[in-house]
Amino acid sequence: MKKLFAVLGDPIGHSMSPVMLNDILSFYVIDAHYHPFHVSRGDLETAVKGLKAIGISGFNITIPHKSAIIPFLDEIDELALSIGAVNTVVNENGKFVGYNTDGYGFIKGLEPYISSFTDKKVLVLGAGGAARAIYFTMAKMNPQTIDIANRTVIKAQELIESCPYETNSKALTLEEAEIHLHEYDVVIQTTMIGMYPNISEMPISLRNLSSQSLVCDIIYNPLETQLLIEARKKGATVQNGVEMFVYQGALAFEKWTGIFPDVKRMRENVLQQLGGVKC
Ligand code: NAP
Numbered sequence: 001m002k003k004l005f006a007v008l009g010d011p012i013g014h015s016m017s018p019v020m021l022n023d024i025l026s027f028y029v030i031d032a033h034y035h036p037f038h039v040s041r042g043d044l045e046t047a048v049k050g051l052k053a054i055g056i057s058g059f060n061i062t063i064p065h066k067s068a069i070i071p072f073l074d075e076i077d078e079l080a081l082s083i084g085a086v087n088t089v090v091n092e093n094g095k096f097v098g099y100n101t102d103g104y105g106f107i108k109g110l111e112p113y114i115s116s117f118t119d120k121k122v123l124v125l126g127a128g129g130a131a132r133a134i135y136f137t138m139a140k141m142n143p144q145t146i147d148i149a150n151r152t153v154i155k156a157q158e159l160i161e162s163c164p165y166e167t168n169s170k171a172l173t174l175e176e177a178e179i180h181l182h183e184y185d186v187v188i189q190t191t192m193i194g195m196y197p198n199i200s201e202m203p204i205s206l207r208n209l210s211s212q213s214l215v216c217d218i219i220y221n222p223l224e225t226q227l228l229i230e231a232r233k234k235g236a237t238v239q240n241g242v243e244m245f246v247y248q249g250a251l252a253f254e255k256w257t258g259i260f261p262d263v264k265r266m267r268e269n270v271l272q273q274l275g276g277v278k279c
Contacts (some may be wrong), residue, residue: 003032009041009062024261048072058090058256078177078251082164088252103137103250109243117143124148126190127155139165149177155175181208194225211235
């Protein structure tokens with residue numbers, strides 16, 4: 001019987017996951033369909049019960065349900081529980097088990113550049129949901145330091161204090177991050193500053209950036225934010241948000257099928273879809 005996979009969100013029409021995942025399902029000749037469902041906040045519990053009743057094989061959760069879904073699942077993986085957000089659910093013999101592949105997705109995307117974080121000084125800009133997934137997952141990789149700079153610095157401090165894994169971290173203002181920027185090997189931009197249509201904005205100045213740094217922006221619209229344009233001009237290595245998106249989807253696919261998919265094919269698919277948006 002044909003299997004069903006899905007993504008639940010509100011809004012959901014913009015999601016690139018259905019085209020990316022249906023393509024990769026057919027590439028591996030898996031008799032399945034991945035469908036986007038628009039689910040509003042008040043309908044989430046009913047939607048999850050409905051998916052269980054029809055025996056769905058697995059699904060993704062996107063904004064605004066990543067935290068709200070937790071009480072409606074049977075089990076939550078330890079990392080997802082500590083992050084407090086689930087983006088992937090697997091139907092394991094009738095039990096809905098929640099995982100978070102966002103953080104590992106981001107880290108897998110760095111593999112061409114970084115094999116170990118133990119000697120790396122990392123700076124995360126932002127302390128929202130995406131920063132939380134990346135910070136907690138990276139904390140498990142034992143970086144030398146992993147600091148967080150945020151407009152609201154208390155949120156950065158709270159994020160550090162809520163991390164169950166040992167870290168060498170401090171909370172910074174964006175101004176402090178600018179001053180100390182040359183100290184970091186990896187800079188990860190997770191705020192929405194620079195996202196379309198505000199494409200000329202940057203969260204911090206890069207005047208003190210080292211040319212040896214790797215600068216990542218998890219935004220993918222535009223493909224190259226102003227931050228990445230300036231970082232490239234400074235001689236730094238840059239990476240955009242497409243890698244995180246592709247790898248979080250690849251890791252979800254692996255959890256559902258046991259196959260780690262062809263990420264090159266998935267990346268090309270996403271870039272083709274992004275060709276249709278204003279960048
Ligand atoms: P979020 O939870 O709402 O967090 C937003 C962050 O941006 C907070 O740190 C917030 O700081 C900061 N911020 C917002 N407006 C600001 C401003 N005017 N000046 C300075 N800082 C500001 O959002 P999120 O879910 O983490 O998503 C953040 C970005 O990541 C979005 O652009 C999203 O598209 C992208 N993303 C990409 C992927 C991917 O797969 N590539 C996955 C998830 C998210 P305060 O705490 O001070 O408000």
